[in-house]
């Protein structure tokens with residue numbers, strides 16, 4: 001044993017059987033206080049509920065509970081006032097709080113840890129933290145969805161090209177495009193609510209892994225902390241982090257949705273597209289090219305997705321090889337979740353700001369909607385409906401019309417009736433009525449289609465929810 005090690009005293013919380021303290025590097029790798037101090041409020045709330053239950057069941061005295069509660073409240077204020085002294089030697093938030101409690105109230109502090117372990121304590125704190133994040137993001141998503149519904153309402157009749165493969169496909173309305181994102185974010189919202197519902201079981205009282213011999217009341221603690229019920233299996237309680245994985249998966253999916261719209265904004269705000277102008281508050285200029293206005297916020301929303309996906313993979317990888325029950329590996333669950341949560345919240349808020357604040361260039365959208373032979377499908381559909389052609393034949397005739405227009409560098413509606421009749425004799429002048437962008441869009445009245453009357457129905461559906 002080196003002299004260095006001999007000089008260190010063993011950990012005062014668990015060092016009973018240890019002759020000396022940890023090596024400096026051990027302390028460095030072992031301590032989580034630098035990040036898990038984020039859990040302080042949940043840790044204290046959990047301890048309050050636990051102490052109350054211990055006292056109510058005669059496991060500690062009412063007097064000790066009183067002291068514990070008082071001490072915990074003092075610690076809460078110290079942390080919130082930024083006067084609390086965190087110590088790395090005390091590893092994590094749980095032991096930092098408990099050690100301070102001992103300074104404040106003496107030996108009664110040692111009774112708080114009866115019938116629990118840090119394993120169920122951390123499982124509880126982290127669950128409550130994730131639950132709060134999910135709840136917050138549900139509200140953020142409601143605002144984002146409302147912003148999209150508002151934009152859709154303004155633009156039920158605004159036509160734009162609909163794309164597949166980012167090639168002009170068929171004209172759509174911008175309102176319809178916005179409502180597509182409403183559907184996505186509304187599913188993200190319910191995914192968050194489902195996740196809250198599934199994680200809403202209280203792990204405290206599972207103790208280290210096997211439960212406890214003390215006559216505890218886990219239902220009471222669960223109820224005090226706003227859980228539906230206690231977790232049913234003590235081994236599962238301390239060893240799974242699927243609630244965090246589910247949060248991260250939901251975050252990944254939601255971020256992916258946001259990233260797709262962000263990508264569209266990046267493309268649409270180029271001078272070549274000019275469909276949108278981002279507001280000054282969500283763009284930046286270039287220090288060298290004075291003409292530039294860069295869609296930085298949209299780019300960052302797109303990039304945050306990478307971080308969030310990374311967090312998801314990190315935690316999946318940490319968990320995949322762990323035998324039951326707790327292993328210290330699980331301490332690595334927090335940083336990816338904290339980072340992803342911060343990124344997710346920022347991205348939702350930034351996107352909401354951008355959507356509420358951007359200018360839509362209807363003229364550019366309309367001009368683009370009418371180019372690129374966007375009504376070719378309408379021509380083919382007319383041949384099916386009015387001339388009785390099988391769709392495949394109609395497709396062929398339309399292809400020939402597109403080739404002819406392309407060669408002459410004109411749009412489909414600029415071809416003459418004679419030109420069209422040369423391709424198929426049954427064509428009449430009525431065909432021109434379906435070749436305009438508005439006719440095309442108005443005709444797509446199938447349920448969920450892009451016609452303004454359908455988009456209005458979609459909007460009405462969401463406006464029935466009291467949070468829109």
Ligand code: ARG
Pocket residue numbers: 032036091092118119122326328330331332
């Ligand atoms: N800081 C630890 C964590 O985050 C708390 C649980 C420690 N449990 C233990 N048996 N060492 O996972």
